[in-house]
Amino acid sequence: MTRPDGPLVSAEHLLRDLDSDPTLVVLDVSWRLGEDSLRGEYDREHVPGAAWVEFEEALSGEPGEGGRHPMPDTETFAEAMRVAGVDNDERVVVYDRDSGLSAARLWWLLTYAGHEAVQVLDGGLRRWRALGYPVDDEPVTPQRGDFVATPPHREVLDAEGAAEYADQHLLLDARPGDRFRGQNETIDPVAGHIPGAVSAPALANLDDDGRFLTADDLAMHLTRLGVRPGTKVGVYCGSGVQAMHAALALEASQIGVQPAVYVGSWSEWITDPDRPVENPSG
Secondary structure (H helix, E strand, O other), X not given: OOOOOOOEEOHHHHHHHHHHOOOOEEEEOOOOOOOOOOHHHHHHOEOOOOEEOOHHHHOOOOOEOOEOOOOOOHHHHHHHHHHOOOOOOOOEEEEOOOOXXXXXXXXXXXXXXXXXXXXXXXXXXXXXXXXXXXXXXXXXXXXXXXXXOOOOOOOEEOHHHHHHHHHHOEEEEOOOHHHHOOOOOOOOOOOOEOOOOEEOOHHHHEOOOOOEOOHHHHHHHHHHOOOOXXXXXXXXXXXXXXXXXXXXXXXXXXXXOOOEEEOOHHHHHOOOOOOOOEOOOO
């Protein structure tokens, strides 16, 4: 297995690979916060050969004190990947039909679990369709894979670790800027952010057509936020989804930083009333 050059693959490159690499596994993990399963949209159109992965069943544990989207059980996740056709030694491309949030979550979880050849389709299905590339409505039943999860291959922060990063290193908050400032908080019951964190909205790393900014532009943007080669960077968001999207952007920037992720994020932080909250609006 050849490791990919980076965490992103263009639609143009994927189109060529679908014809030339019969072992390539493509996964559709489309999901939207607060909506029912998007399986019906997948059934109507998906990248040819792409298998379906159900976000809430495979990529998240049960909500509770660990946040709205805590880490999934390791074996539950690994079994879902085997059902989707994932092997340890074959390349995987993941995508969704929006801004890449759920695709980035799957990318991060697979690499955390030890897979060494995972990429996100840059621009997702939206970019794929804009280029006029083929879509399919045929059901896909992949051959069962042999994936075995061997975590951890990435650093995961708990609340104490997130506080330490905010105090001694660099902790980025990947939620929209208004939620960081304590405004328009319609998802979690407490508004504000972890004291010392820096606002770094995940979707600011995308251009107008939903693709990630170029590596140079990402590097310039992240440098302005304090990221430097060798910087210890942690990321969090509301429930660990946008944080993994920000982690993907950090790696795509080629700055040389692999961030730690506070998976429980804000929705876990606020479960303990003794944890401090900074709310500029309140």
